[in-house]
């Protein structure tokens with residue numbers, strides 16, 4: 001089902017100030033895939049997502065959905081949570097969710113039912129008739145999510161959905177997103193929390209200063225990062241690792257070498273000559289390490 | 297359903313459900329009803345009560361009504377005058393008692409009636425003069441001016457109040473950032489159009505209630521008897537003029553409001569619109585008092601002044617229908633032009649949050 005992908009192709013955006021916010025940003029998200037969009041502040045995540053959602057125009061480039069340029073009618077079936085949250089403060093919770101359901105094209109009956117179901121699932125039943133402004137921030141976040149989900153969207157685009165959530169709420173939201181992804185919806189979200197992205201996402205895109213510097217599955221990124229060996233030797237002879245490129249650190253009585261040397265057997269022989277080898281293995285770089293490497 | 301109608305529906309529901317809407321509706325209905333009813337309470341100066349002691353009731357001519365009341369003696373009549381039960385008392389067919397100086401009109405009435413009675417007694421019949429106006433029909437002048445003034449006030453309240461609500465709504469959506477979600481499922485034109493339509497319906501509800509209250513008050517007070525012919529046309533005209541004026545000013549307000557992101561900035565950014573409106577109001581008020589002046593005639597064709605001046609002129613004096621039609625078409629064209637411009641500006645400015653956006657930048661597409 002390669003046709004059901006959401007793709008951005010060579011998006012470019014320059015602001016009036018002359019600031020180049022996006023420079024040929026391309027990535028693809030497959031059906032059922034969770035795509036983590038990571039990058040430092042000001043890297044261009046929000047700008048990209050706004051262009052995907054049609055609330056901002058790219059100078060050039062294209063957003064494609066199911067192999068064709070994305071239009072207003074299809075986009076209306078997308079769900080969106082913008083970085084700057086927004087709700088009608090004086091409107092009642094259930095009314096608000098229902099209203100957005102209608103705007104996204106649901107019939108009155110379907111919107112009412114969807115709103116009722118969501119209110120219940122998000123634990124807002126007691127507050128359904130209250131004005132949004134009377135809710136705690138946490139509950140307002142839930143309403144915000146409900147507004148993005150009410151029409152059972154074809155694609156979910158969420159800008160920093162986890163920011164400001166407590167750990168329990170993070171888990172609940174993660175589960176809600178996974179569930180959508182499992183039903184075949186491409187889910188794209190941006191985040192600063194790299195461990196979270198690593199844990200949740202099938203694939204990741206790293207953006208830096210408006211350019212995609214890496215994208216693919218976490219494993220693909222690791223592979224491109226190059227294999228690293230980690231060796232721990234107890235009480236080694238001094239200077240044993242002189243001939244090996246890499247980083248040597250001392251932890252207690254042990255020395256730890258992390259090296260990108262391709263000849264693992266040579267590294268192992270050197271280590272065994274030096275002392276007792278307590279650990280020898282291929283190091284899996286964390287997303288944080290990949291990220292630092294990529295944006296460096 | 298169309299996004300525009302959904303947006304309009306939400307605006308109407310939100311307003312109609314709010315306490316402030318109900319309260320302001322009741323207050324304005326009461327106020328206008330009271331204004332229409334007031335002449336009854338204040339007592340129309342055209343009717344008098346006159347006490348009579350030991351003399352004939354006099355025959356009075358003309359529009360004025362005199363209610364006669366008999367008293368047994370001069371003492372009783374004097375008390376009635378002092379208590380304000382009667383405006384004056386005629387004693388013995390020779391003198392008139394009053395509390396202070398007599399009302400000019402009543403004094404003249406009694407004098408001439410007395411003179412006639414004496415001449416009549418001498419066997420001479422006096423045929424009253426027939427009054428015939430060869431100029432404009434001014435019979436309804438006072439009522440017309442009164443209606444015109446009330447119309448200016450109602451139109452002004454609604455034509456300034458409702459676009460204000462549009463402006464507040466635009467900024468509310470911008471400052472709460474909800475506009476970013478809204479625009480993923482409705483087009484900017486639908487969002488703007490829906491808001492103007494919805495709040496316009498709310499304004500119309502207000503207008504219709506105000507007019508109804510005025511008519512009920514006028515019927516209750518008997519003022520309605522003095523209504524000029526074609527009152528229904530005047531009322532229908534007011535509704536049409538409200539719609540045209542509202543469309544113009546609401547689009548103007550929405551356009552300006554889309555430039556700012558905070559409620560505190562609304563008043564400031566709307567200054568060009570409020571100034572235009574104040575001038576319109578001033579001219580309309582002046583025209584209510586002097587509907588046949590050159591200023592009134594000219595401004596009743598110039599949009600947006602015409603949106604208030606023409607209905608006022610038409611209420612205060614006779615205006616040929618073709619003039620009203622020409623003026624309405626010009627106003628409608630102006631309103632559509634402003635609405636189109638507003639849609640463009642709004643579309644470009646509404647997502648630009650933060651500092652106030654300069655109108656010139658938006659027009660140039662920067």
Ligand SMILES: Nc1ncnc2c1ncn2[C@@H]1O[C@H](COP(=O)(O)OP(=O)(O)O)[C@@H](O)[C@H]1O
Pocket residue numbers: 015016017019020021039040041042043044045046047048
């Ligand atoms: N409306 C705007 N006008 C001018 N510059 C902007 C605007 N929006 C974003 N930028 C700039 O574009 C760059 C990318 O911003 P953004 O997409 O918000 O980054 P991120 O979401 O990754 O933090 C930043 O340098 C930001 O200052």
Ligand SMILES: [Mg+2]
Pocket residue numbers: 042045046047083
């Ligand atoms: Mg951002």
